[in-house]
Amino acid sequence: MILKQLRLSKHLTQAQLAMMSGLNIRTIQRIEQGHTPSLESLKCLAAALDTDINTLREASFMTDKHTQSHPLPLWLRIWFFLGTFQSQPDRPLLSRLERVLHGFGLVFCLLGLFSEAALVGGLLLLINGYFISYCKYMGDKFAIW
Structure with a gap:
């Protein structure tokens, strides 16, 4: 599951996830845009989202291009x-x-x-x-x- 989906499944905004994880909101935005997170960022995100680092590593942090490139049906x-x-x-x-x-x-x-x-x-x-x-x-x- 990608980071944005994990965040949305918990009904969190980027700002709320940033506050819970101790990361900067810009870091959350970069990771959701496809940038590779550091190990420290992964640990913070895993703790905030109540998951393990391996789950976050297996997931593609790329956002779903299909939903963003096309408008709503x-x-x-x-x-x-x-x-x-x-x-x-x-x-x-x-x-x-x-x-x-x-x-x-x-x-x-x-x-x-x-x-x-x-x-x-x-x-x-x-x-x-x-x-x-x-x-x-x-x-x-x-x-x-």
Whole structure:
């Protein structure tokens, strides 16, 4: 697994990984761009990512050129646009939107005990919340953050 994928699988930014490993953020960026890390950097990264050095050595530290040279697939950009009116939203926006939709959806479903319209509205909000959850999943899968 490449360094960027390891970092993203732990939901870490480059700055967070740099702070956890004690390395400079520029060092993290260089390694993710394909530069060969020193043994000391490997030890720091292995400790921060809770893995061993051999795993990091076996992995190619080259970033995935296929995902960076091509933009997101058209269907995924449309999918994101339907959910957020942005072709490539950031993960924190999707997380906030997901929490808001699920929260209000639950409230409106509870109000549905008194009004059918509130129940329908609550169900629609919950469906949209799950749609945004799926958008977040696809963003993680395509490593776009």
